Amino acid sequence: MSDHENVLDHKVHRDDVGAKMGMWLFLFTEVLLFGGMFLIYAVYRYQYPEQFHIAAMELNTNIGTLNTIILLTSSLTVALSIAALQKGNKLLSMIMLGTTIVLAVLFLVNKFFEWSTKFAHGIYPGSSILTSKPNGQILFFGLYYVMTGLHAIHVIIGMVILAFMLNFIKRNKVTTDNYVKLENSGLYWHLVDLIWIFLFPLFYLIQ
Amino acid sequence: MSGNKHHIGYGTYVIVWIALLAFTAITVTIAGVSLGRYTLFIALLIAAIKSALVINIFMHIKFDEPIFKIFLALSGTTILIIFVLTFVDILYR
Numbered sequence: 001m002s003d004h005e006n007v008l009d010h011k012v013h014r015d016d017v018g019a020k021m022g023m024w025l026f027l028f029t030e031v032l033l034f035g036g037m038f039l040i041y042a043v044y045r046y047q048y049p050e051q052f053h054i055a056a057m058e059l060n061t062n063i064g065t066l067n068t069i070i071l072l073t074s075s076l077t078v079a080l081s082i083a084a085l086q087k088g089n090k091l092l093s094m095i096m097l098g099t100t101i102v103l104a105v106l107f108l109v110n111k112f113f114e115w116s117t118k119f120a121h122g123i124y125p126g127s128s129i130l131t132s133k134p135n136g137q138i139l140f141f142g143l144y145y146v147m148t149g150l151h152a153i154h155v156i157i158g159m160v161i162l163a164f165m166l167n168f169i170k171r172n173k174v175t176t177d178n179y180v181k182l183e184n185s186g187l188y189w190h191l192v193d194l195i196w197i198f199l200f201p202l203f204y205l206i207q
Numbered sequence: 208m209s210g211n212k213h214h215i216g217y218g219t220y221v222i223v224w225i226a227l228l229a230f231t232a233i234t235v236t237i238a239g240v241s242l243g244r245y246t247l248f249i250a251l252l253i254a255a256i257k258s259a260l261v262i263n264i265f266m267h268i269k270f271d272e273p274i275f276k277i278f279l280a281l282s283g284t285t286i287l288i289i290f291v292l293t294f295v296d297i298l299y300r
Binding site: 020021024028031032035042047061065068069073075076079083084086087183187193194197200201202205206 | 257
């Protein structure tokens with residue numbers, strides 16, 4: 001018994017399961033945030049099926065597909081980063097985390113070019129070309145900008161968090177024995193990927 | 208972490224990643240084929256399969272404590288109820 005207590009005393013005060021529970025609860029508030037937007041999307045797509053169809057033709061499926069592949073791969077690298085740290089391979093963990101951040105930047109660069117092309121075509125919220133279109137198309141592009149925009153903000157936040165984790169691993173603040181911070185950051189990153197998994201077919205694949 | 212923690216190897220992650228890419232290829236290909244009103248259903252079905260892979264393997268839900276599965280079921284049910292209630296309102300208004 002005293003032996004057991006010693007072990008407990010020796011342990012730093014830490015509750016990894018509790019930390020993950022907190023993270024999951026936070027993720028559910030995120031799911032509700034995006035869920036509300038998907039709900040609006042569903043209702044308006046139901047009301048204006050043809051208009052959504054026509055408006056979606058404007059979107060570039062290739063760029064959407066490329067960004068899907070980039071995000072799925074970044075989800076893999078962040079998972080590999082955690083696995084590497086669990087196995088005690090600090091260097092591989094850092095390389096994988098660095099790769100994830102590079103992929104996130106690539107995603108945003110694509111997004112930038114995609115949006116600039118739309119802007120160049122005069123399709124942006126409040127533009128005279130867009131407001132002259134029928135209601136359904138205005139709603140489609142409104143939802144497109146808000147939902148992919150909010151998603152892009154999540155990508156930026158995720159990138160910053162992962163950069164902090166990279167620094168933590170480097171300074172041994174996140175280690176093989178104490179990596180719940182990295183795990184939680186990974187969960188956030190996977191959520192960003194999950195949301196994109198639904199955004200992609202709903203905006204880019206209406207043919 | 209707790210001693211009974213299940214660690215997933217690199218191989219599993221790579222296999223899941225390949226599966227995710229394969230499903231992406233399928234969904235893009237199918238979108239080009241005209242399947243009428245099934246198109247949306249199939250696209251959402253594939254998205255759901257992809258999410259299940261990400262949640263179970265990448266996010267470790269399959270290997271974590273049951274409480275996380277309960278959390279997930281609870282939030283999923285909440286979203287479902289909100290969608291069903293809204294569409295009942297829209298359809299029978």
